[in-house]
Amino acid sequence: MSDVIITVDRLSKRYRLGQIGATTLREFAERLWQRLRGRDPQAHMSRIGEKGLGAALAETRNSGRSGSSERNDSLDEIWALRDVSFEVKRGEVLGIIGRNGAGKSTLLKMLSRITEPTSGRAIIRGRVASLLEVGTGFHPELTGRENIYLNGAILGMRKAEIDRKFDEIVAFSEVERFIDTPVKRYSSGMYVRLAFAVAAHLEPEILILDEVLAVGDAAFQKKCLGKMGDVAKEGRTVLLVSHNMATIQGLCGRCLVLERGRVAFSGEPAVAVEVYMQNTIECMTAFADGRNHPNRQPGMAAIIEEVAVLDAAGKLCADFFQEHHPRLRVRYNSRNVVPTLAGCGIALEKAGGVRVGGFNSYMAFPPPHRLPAAGCVEFTLDMPHLTPGRYWVTVSLGSHQNHLVDKITRCVAFDVHPSDIYGTGYILTPADGVVALACSVKVEEL
Amino acid sequence: MKTDSAYELVVQPTCGWLRIDWQGLVHYRDLLFLLVRRDFLAQYKQTILGPLWFIVQPLLTTLVFTVVFGKVARISTDGLPPMLFYLCGTLAWGYFAGCLGGTSITFLSNAGLFGKVYFPRLIVPLSVVISRLFAFGIQLATFVAFLFYFKFFTAAGAAIHVRWAVLLLPALLLHSALLGLGVGLWITALTTKYRDFSYLSQFLTQLWMYATPVIYPFSTIPERWRGVVALNPMTSIVETYRCAFLGVGTVSADYVALSVLITLVLLVTALAAFSRAERTFVDTI
Structure with a gap:
């Protein structure tokens, strides 16, 4: 034991x-x-x-x-957390995933002694450092140097320990030139780099991390991930909460899925991610009943009955990895409303309002355009790869190309999660636009 | 938080009313001094006068007291130069009030920090009590300069007697620090549940000052009320200050003992209230 x-x-x-x-x-x-x-x-x-x-x-x-x-x-x-039991072995990297409010943060807060449990207990056999936020306790008026000491001490380092690692921390943070400048004059990137550098040089036996990897630019994120990998290799125990499934699968040896305060699964990260995805079907966003939809455009006839987002297996799904192909299924009935129906279209919009593009049956088939009076139209998004983020779908039906019969804006939505689509470990973020470009690259030396 | 031979930590609902993480306090002692340093460095950045504000504030207060209570209201100062009398009172009161005010906002002003990382929460109020010593030191120097001037260059100098009791200053400081800490910890523990106390505390401190012989000497209090006034632990602290530095004041062993007793009771109960509040305050603030 x-x-x-x-x-x-x-x-x-x-x-x-x-x-x-x-x-x-x-x-x-x-x-x-x-x-x-x-x-x-x-x-x-x-x-x-x-x-x-x-x-x-x-x-x-x-x-x-x-x-x-x-x-x-x-x-x-x-009950933010209810009867949660598990064990972590020395040197293990344990991922913890779950939807917002599943109790992940509460669990970490209790294990890092920030708040006490209501019942039950946890026995921790080693020095713990928890990093629920980068830059905790940074004081804007103090210089980078002063903040390294302050932050280090807050995280549990002794002054002598910080003295010893000071140069290493500064080098890692890449802010040498500004080390004697108050951090309020730092750019947000510099601030985060300095903060992470301090945290990365903690040497506890157990490290508790909450989403802290989701900071900084892509290059720095990569550096952080590398550092985390090193930490794990040094045989230290890591507890990691993340919404980034790629990180979880890349770093963790085992993964817990929390669901409404209970452990829903514990085991292989790949399986855990699958369990998480299945459990988090957001029926609210993946499915819409069209008959009385609040987002129906004024003046439209209610002929759209159902809109659903489906995965490859045909099940309702609101979470996809970038390489997956979401399917959008529209069921309608225009009998007794219009004599003929010609086409059906969808439009994608990224959360934030950027229109990604649209597609319709006029593009898919040559004329003459005819749809059955009642039926289903299914669109599978083959191209391109989307960047991570939430996407809203607008659906419309028309009796000919310039005449809409029914249109519901933003009736369903799905989330795209980052994955290593390039096979190079470069992970895109929601900030990388809407479309993941794919290029072949040639480098010549001159 | 129980610790066994190796390093073992048990996270569970605490029972018992006074649980203080002494080991943690020792481990985090460097943080204590870094926080003191931070307070000192950050407080007067981007000010022109910098630490001079430590002098300006009490001097202005003293000036107001001299005009309002000395000249207008003509309250007795036990035959001492009013300026010196008020300066001494403000010196004694200022450190206590600073400790009280600083520690009473521990949870409210550090909620973000406390919500993200664990360290013994007592470190923060302790750092407040220590960093207030800087201000006290500067104010003490100012006071001594005035004392020197009044003693040797004015006619009133004959009434001033500096006694050996000034050597008790560290004990007096400790006493006021513990008292300020006690009341401050009580208030901050209560503010985690009821914000009202944060508003109340400023008002209460002000009121408390007038209930303490800061702007009037203890000797002007009618005999039958003295026992009541002596229940205020600050009374004998301020009077001892005055007795030590200026040679005029009412100090009795009974009152001092009473004051120490009340302080200790306040402090111990405050520590209990504080350690009870710190366990789950993150959930309520």
Whole structure:
């Protein structure tokens, strides 16, 4: 058992919704007052009716605690994490994935002692450094040099340790020239590089990371990933939360999938990613009922019945890797609405409003254009590769090329996740435009 | 947080009311001094007067007191030059109020930091108490300069007697630091639940100053109220300052003992309240 470095045993965390955000003393007094007099209107009346407080209290007691208020109490609670148990072996790199609100951050916060669990426990057999954010505790007025010391100390390094690694940190950060400039004058890139450099030189036995790799430009991200790989090779234990499936698959030896505060899967990263993708079908975005859609353009006839985003197997899916081919399926019925239907079209828009392009059945088939009065049209996106990000789909049907019968804007959406489409390890981000260009490259030496 | 022979950490709901991570405090002692340094460096960056503000603030306060309470209201100063009397009071009060004010915002102003990384939270209020010593040092030097001037170059100098008790200054400082820490920790622990206390604390500090013999001597208080005023732990601190530096003041062993006792009770309960708040304050703030 000595090679188990972290044991998590039925760890749970409950949040009271009422407690999130500050309460004021007045609210507390009100709550106390309500509890005192009960929520019974009868008790309220008796207060008005100039009975003594004692009588009012007696009446409240007789009426008992009302069931509804107790039910409200339990509704105000959410379990961010419920009975989570797992073990991590020394030297293992464990990935943790899950949707927003699945409890990933809560788990990391408890393991890094930022907040206490409500029940259960975790035993950690080694020095922990957690990096839930880069540049924690940086002070804008202080110079890069001063901030290296401050940040290092906040992360748990001793001053002597920072002295020893100082030159290395500065070299890694590539900000040598500005090391005596206040960091408020740094560009955001320099700031992040300096911050990551400090963190990268921590030498704990266990490193806890939350999404910190998603910072800086592509080149620096690559450097960070390399450093993380080194850390893992040195035999240190890493817990890594990320939304980047490529990172998870590239770095982790094992992966947990959290779902609504529970462990849904634990094992091979490739399988975990699959489980995650299946569990996160966002029915809200992958499927739209067209019959009463709020985004239908004014004046349009409601003939689109359903729009769905499907994966290669024909199942509803809202998450794709870049090399996948999303399928868009439109079901319609125009009987008794228009005599003839000529074509169906889709338009893609990236979140943020950039129109990626469109496609329609007029492009796919030569004239004459005819669609059955009721049926399905399915588009498979063969080309090109999209960059990571969320894409919205607008669907329309027309009786001829210049006459629309029905159109629903942004009725379904899907997410494209980064993957190593070039096979070179260069990962695109949502900031890299909308289309992943593919070129053949020739380099000549002159 | 239990630690076994090797390095083992158990994360679980804490029971017990006074759990302080002493080992952590020792490990993070470098952070303590780096935070003190940060406070000092960052506080007066982009100001022209810089640390001179440490002098300007109490001097202006003293000037206002001299005009309002000395000249207009003509409150007794026990026969001492009003300027010196108020300066001494502000010196004593200023350090305490600084510690209180600085520590009472621990959670609110460090919420971002505390939400992202663990270190013993007590490090932050401790750093406040230490960094306030710089301001105190500068103010003390100013006060001593004035004392020197009044003692040797004015007619009122005869009334001023510097006593050996000035050697007790470190003890007095420690006492006011612990008291400021105690009250400040209580307030910051309460603000994690109720923000009201952050507004209340400024007002309370102001009120507390007027309840303390800062602008008036203890001797002007009617006999029957003295016991009540002595319940205020700051009373005997300020009076001891005045007695030590100026030779005039009411210091009694009973009052000092009472003050120390109240301070210790406040401090221990505040540590408990603070350590209780720090466990989960991230969830509520």
